[in-house]
Each structure stands twice: as C-alpha cells, then as structure tokens.
Amino acid sequence: MSKILVVDDEKSIRDALSDILIEEGYEVLTGEDGEDGWSKLQDEKIDLVLCDIKMPKMDGMELLGKVSEEGLDIPFVMISAHGTIDTAVDATKKGAYDFIQKPPDLNRILLTVRNALESSKLTTETKVLRKKVSKGFEIIGESKGIAEVKETIEKVAPTEARVLIHGENGTGKELVARWLHEKSTRSKAPLVEVNCAAIPSELIESELFGHEKGSFTSAHKQRIGKFEQAHGGTLFLDEIGDMSLSAQAKVLRALQDKKINRVGGDKSISVDVRVLAATNKNLKQEIEKGNFREDLYHRLSVMVITVPPLRERKEDITLLSEHFLEQVATEYGTAKKELEGGAIDQLQKYDWTGNIRELRNVIERLVIMSQDTIKVGDVKKYVET
Structure with a gap:
C-alpha cells in the first residue's frame, strides 16, 4: 500500500484529499505546513507528496527544495490557488512531478497520483536493475596490474578519447x-557491442553501417547499423583485429568525418559515437603483415589499456573465486559453497590459459561436483590440466 503525505495549511483541503485517497486504498498522512511536512518525511517512508505552495513557516517550494537537497527521491505534486505558468515551470525545474491548480479536480488528482507512483516505481526498479547489472560486471582484483587498469579507467572514462x-x-x-562506458558522460545512452570476429566479412559493413532496402539480394528492408544505434553513446568493436580491410577503411572514414553511409545509400548520416575497440592480436605485427591499417590503428589507440592475463595476477584468484562462488550460488538458488585454504593454493598453481573465463567455468564445475566445502582433491580431480 502506497503512503501519501498531504501538506496543506487549509484543513478542508487536507480532509478532502485524504478522504478520496483513502477511498482509493492509499495510506494517508497529513501536514499543516512545510515544517510539519518535513517532520513527517523524516519519520515516515513516504511514497508521494501532495503539497500546497503558499503556507506559513515553510512554503511548498522550500519543502521541495529541502527534499531535493537531502537527496530524497520522492515525487512531489504541487497544488496552488495562486498558480502561474512561471510557478509551474519553477516547480518542475526543482523536481516536482506535476503542478495542479486549486480547486483541484479530484479525477485529475487521482490520475496524477497513479501516474506519479508508477513513474517512481519504474525509476526505482531501473536503479536497482542498474546496480545489479553493474555488480555483475565488476572488475575483481587488487593486483598491481588490475589496479593500474582501474586507475586508467577512472582517468580516461570521463573524456571522449x-x-x-x-x-x-x-x-x-x-x-x-x-x-569505460558506465563511468563516462555517455552512460545514460546505449553501449552497442559488435563482435567483429563473429560476423562474416561480407556482412560486417551492413552490420556496422546498415543498408537500404534492395541494396543486395537479401536486403528485403532497410536496416539501421550499429553506428546509428550507438548515436549519443558508445560503440564497442570487439576483436577488431579480425575486421576486413574494406570495413576498416569505412570505419576510419566514419571516425574522421563523424558520418556514415548505409550500404546501397548515398545519403550521409551524422553519428555521434565514442568508439572503444578490443583485440587479442598484436596490431603492430598485423600492420606489418598488411592485415590492419596503420592509420586506423592510430585513430583507435589514443589510449591503450592492456589487461593482464590471470597467470600474471594469481594473487587475485582468491577474490575472483569468492566472487564466482557467490555468483553461481545466486544463479542456482543454492547456498554459497566454501573453498578450503588448500584448494585456493591448488588453484593458484595452474597457468589458466583461458584466463578469467576458464576460472569461472572451473568454479561452476566445482560447485556442481563438490560437497559443501570444496577441497584440494576436488580441485585436482575436476580442473583440466
């Protein structure tokens, strides 16, 4: 049941709003002025505030400002008999969800209340989801190599490099x-990922830049490419070392001109994207072999971040293993299993040619095959060497 606070210095308004809201199944508290309302907000978990503007002691705008300053995420619906367009605009700028003139139309009040509560619920769910997603994609480790990666991310992410x-x-x-995307100024815009190694060379240009209907045999309708999808956000080109030379030339042009052309189209389309690229290849060697354009390399490598392999950061295996044990337990809906000290020591003896991905798979295998505590013998038995 949602809890609504009605703040108004007119008892008749408080009573009328309370009665109609209670009839609709809401729990209602009242405050006779801004100070009384602020006291209620400190003592109770309020889901929505209906607030008059002109009140003694502390008016509605002051209360709204105080709530905003304190970082309380509570939707406000402002109500006033002295409303003007300027007042409504000012209230909205300060964070009010809506502005209603007195005498309030009760049907509009109820509709606004429902919409405000639904909007607040969606906002809260989105924040929770973002936190869960962020937690699921943490960079785990305290080794020197990973500390340097994290430090570089902090410095580079807010830039457009x-x-x-x-x-x-x-x-x-x-x-x-x-x-890099989450900590950038583009974090609210999309992060679009492209695995260049997974797309056939004859389709990569269509994937990146899109195509017009009829531009080739199977182009039955217009397609928007990844560059356009990432407009305003970040485009991540994974395994860029596997991209064809012809596609490289078009990517270079897109980076230079900040414009793209769909396959089969002659119209230039402006795109605003920050490009991140990744590779497991030595691109300088690929340049010498003629497999990668040197000019594109220099366009992409304003900053270079090298992620160390697991064999060079074995001190992180304990933290990583604990993280994966929690992750697997959550996914399986079971209690988290423990790793005895000797099992950790045994895990640190391997070279981990598959790096973090291999360790994650091994931990999941050990969770499935072991008892409540994962022992040295389990590791020796179930880790492929």
Whole structure:
C-alpha cells in the first residue's frame, strides 16, 4: 500500500484529499505546513507528496527544495490557488512531478497520483536493475596490474578519447569497455557491442553501417547499423583485429568525418559515437603483415589499456573465486559453497590459459561436483590440466 503525505495549511483541503485517497486504498498522512511536512518525511517512508505552495513557516517550494537537497527521491505534486505558468515551470525545474491548480479536480488528482507512483516505481526498479547489472560486471582484483587498469579507467572514462583494449582471450576486455562506458558522460545512452570476429566479412559493413532496402539480394528492408544505434553513446568493436580491410577503411572514414553511409545509400548520416575497440592480436605485427591499417590503428589507440592475463595476477584468484562462488550460488538458488585454504593454493598453481573465463567455468564445475566445502582433491580431480 502506497503512503501519501498531504501538506496543506487549509484543513478542508487536507480532509478532502485524504478522504478520496483513502477511498482509493492509499495510506494517508497529513501536514499543516512545510515544517510539519518535513517532520513527517523524516519519520515516515513516504511514497508521494501532495503539497500546497503558499503556507506559513515553510512554503511548498522550500519543502521541495529541502527534499531535493537531502537527496530524497520522492515525487512531489504541487497544488496552488495562486498558480502561474512561471510557478509551474519553477516547480518542475526543482523536481516536482506535476503542478495542479486549486480547486483541484479530484479525477485529475487521482490520475496524477497513479501516474506519479508508477513513474517512481519504474525509476526505482531501473536503479536497482542498474546496480545489479553493474555488480555483475565488476572488475575483481587488487593486483598491481588490475589496479593500474582501474586507475586508467577512472582517468580516461570521463573524456571522449578513443581507447584500444588489448589482452588475451578471457581476460575481461569487455568488462573494461563496459566500465569505460558506465563511468563516462555517455552512460545514460546505449553501449552497442559488435563482435567483429563473429560476423562474416561480407556482412560486417551492413552490420556496422546498415543498408537500404534492395541494396543486395537479401536486403528485403532497410536496416539501421550499429553506428546509428550507438548515436549519443558508445560503440564497442570487439576483436577488431579480425575486421576486413574494406570495413576498416569505412570505419576510419566514419571516425574522421563523424558520418556514415548505409550500404546501397548515398545519403550521409551524422553519428555521434565514442568508439572503444578490443583485440587479442598484436596490431603492430598485423600492420606489418598488411592485415590492419596503420592509420586506423592510430585513430583507435589514443589510449591503450592492456589487461593482464590471470597467470600474471594469481594473487587475485582468491577474490575472483569468492566472487564466482557467490555468483553461481545466486544463479542456482543454492547456498554459497566454501573453498578450503588448500584448494585456493591448488588453484593458484595452474597457468589458466583461458584466463578469467576458464576460472569461472572451473568454479561452476566445482560447485556442481563438490560437497559443501570444496577441497584440494576436488580441485585436482575436476580442473583440466
């Protein structure tokens, strides 16, 4: 049941609003002025405030401002008999959900209340989901190599610099890209990922830049490419070392001109994207072999972040294992299993050619096959060497 606070210095208004809201199944508290309302907000968990503007002691605008300053995420619906367009605009700028003139139309009040509560619920769910997603994509570790990666992310993320992320398969290059986006000024816009190695060379240009209907045999309708989808946000080109030379040329042009052309189209489309790229290849060697454009390399590598392999950061295996044990337990809906000290020591003896991805798979295998505590013998038995 949602709890609504009605703040108004007119008892008749408080009573009328309380009666109609209670009839609709809401729990209602009242305050006779801004100070009384602020006291209620401190003592109770309020889901929505209906607030008069002109009141003694502390008026509605002051109360709204105080709630905003304290960081309380509570929707306000302002009500006033002295409303003007300027007042409504000012209230909205200060964070009010809506502005209603007195005498209030009760049907409009109820509709506004329902909409405000639903909007607040969706906002809260989105924040919770974002926190869960962020937690699921943490960069785990305290080793020197990972500390340097995290420090670089903190410095580079707020800028518009392009970043080339280098590392072996399974080291977590995509996590670095995700955190560069999450900590950037573009975090509310989309992060669009493209695995260049997974797309056939004849389709990569259509995937990146889109195509017009009829531009080739199977182009039955217009398609929007990844560059356009990422407009205003971040485009992550994973395994860019596997991109064809013809596609590289078009990516270079897009970065230079900030414009793209769909396949089969002659119209230039402006795009505002920050490009992050990742590869497990030595691109300088690929340039010497003629497999990668040197000019594109220099466009992409304003900053280079190298993610160390797990064999060079074995001191992080304890933290990573604990993280994966919690993750697997959550996914399976079971109690978290423990790793005895000797089992951790045994895990640190392996080279982990598959890096973090391999360790994650091994922990899941151990959770499935072991008893409540994972022992040294389990590790020796179920880790492939």
